[in-house]
Amino acid sequence: MxxxxxxxxxxxxxxxxxxxxxxxxxxxxxxxxxxxxxxxxxxxxxxxxxxxxxxxxxxxxxxxxxxxxxxxxxxxxxxxxxxxxxxxxxxxxxxxxxxxTQPVGIDVEKMEPIKLDIAAGIFSPVEYDKMQQKQEKEKKEYFYNLWTLKESYIKNA
CATH class of the missing domain: 3.90.470.20 (4'-phosphopantetheinyl transferase domain)
Structure with missing residues (x-):
C-alpha cells in the first residue's frame, strides 16, 4: 500500500x-x-x-x-x-x-471540538463505554481515532 x-x-x-x-x-x-x-x-x-x-x-x-x-x-x-x-x-x-492492489479505504479528520455525546449513536456500546472510561483529555482523541478507523473500513468496502 x-x-x-x-x-x-x-x-x-x-x-x-x-x-x-x-x-x-x-x-x-x-x-x-x-x-x-x-x-x-x-x-x-x-x-x-x-x-x-x-x-x-x-x-x-x-x-x-x-x-x-x-x-x-x-x-x-x-x-x-x-x-x-x-x-x-x-x-x-x-x-x-x-x-x-487490494480495495483500500483511508480517512483523515480535523480534530475539531465536538460534543462526544454523538458517539452513543455511532459507536457500539462497548466502544462508547471504553471512551467514557478515558480521562477527559483523551476522549476526543479516542473518538477521532475510532471514527477514522470506521470511516476507512467503510470506504474500503
Missing part, C-alpha cells in the same frame, strides 16, 4: 488553481465549482490531483488518460485498470490518498 499526504499551504495562487483545474475532467470541474467555501473546493481539487499523480507514477498512464468512475455507493474507481484501487480523504489542511 502506498499513502501520500499533502498539507495545504495557507494560500494558493489563483493561477495555479486555474491550471490544476484544467487537468481534471469536466464533470469534476462542475462538482468542484459547486462548493461554497474556497477551502472545500481546494481540498476536492487537490484530492483528485493527488490521486492522479499517484496513479500516474504507479501505472505510467498519462493523467489525461485517467477516467474516474463511481460505484453505486459513490466510491471512485478506475475502469480498465486491473488490481489498482485508491481512496481519497480530506479535512482541515490535509488531503490524503491511499493506493493498493
Amino acid at each position: 502506498k499513502i501520500c499526504a499533502l498539507c495545504l499551504p495557507a494560500e494558493v495562487d489563483k493561477q495555479i488553481i486555474d491550471d490544476l483545474t484544467e487537468t481534471v475532467s469536466e464533470d469534476k470541474r462542475k462538482r468542484i465549482a459547486r462548493y461554497l467555501r474556497h477551502e472545500d473546493m481546494l481540498r476536492a481539487l487537490l484530492g483528485e490531483i493527488l490521486a492522479r499523480l499517484m496513479i500516474c507514477r504507479e501505472t505510467k498512464i498519462r493523467s489525461s488518460d485517467i477516467e474516474f468512475y463511481t460505484n453505486e455507493y459513490g466510491k471512485p474507481f478506475l475502469r480498465g485498470v486491473d488490481n489498482l484501487f485508491f481512496n481519497v480523504s480530506h479535512s482541515g489542511s490535509w488531503v490524503v490518498c491511499a493506493l493498493d
Whole structure:
C-alpha cells in the first residue's frame, strides 16, 4: 500500500488553481465549482490531483488518460485498470490518498471540538463505554481515532 499526504499551504495562487483545474475532467470541474467555501473546493481539487499523480507514477498512464468512475455507493474507481484501487480523504489542511492492489479505504479528520455525546449513536456500546472510561483529555482523541478507523473500513468496502 502506498499513502501520500499533502498539507495545504495557507494560500494558493489563483493561477495555479486555474491550471490544476484544467487537468481534471469536466464533470469534476462542475462538482468542484459547486462548493461554497474556497477551502472545500481546494481540498476536492487537490484530492483528485493527488490521486492522479499517484496513479500516474504507479501505472505510467498519462493523467489525461485517467477516467474516474463511481460505484453505486459513490466510491471512485478506475475502469480498465486491473488490481489498482485508491481512496481519497480530506479535512482541515490535509488531503490524503491511499493506493493498493487490494480495495483500500483511508480517512483523515480535523480534530475539531465536538460534543462526544454523538458517539452513543455511532459507536457500539462497548466502544462508547471504553471512551467514557478515558480521562477527559483523551476522549476526543479516542473518538477521532475510532471514527477514522470506521470511516476507512467503510470506504474500503
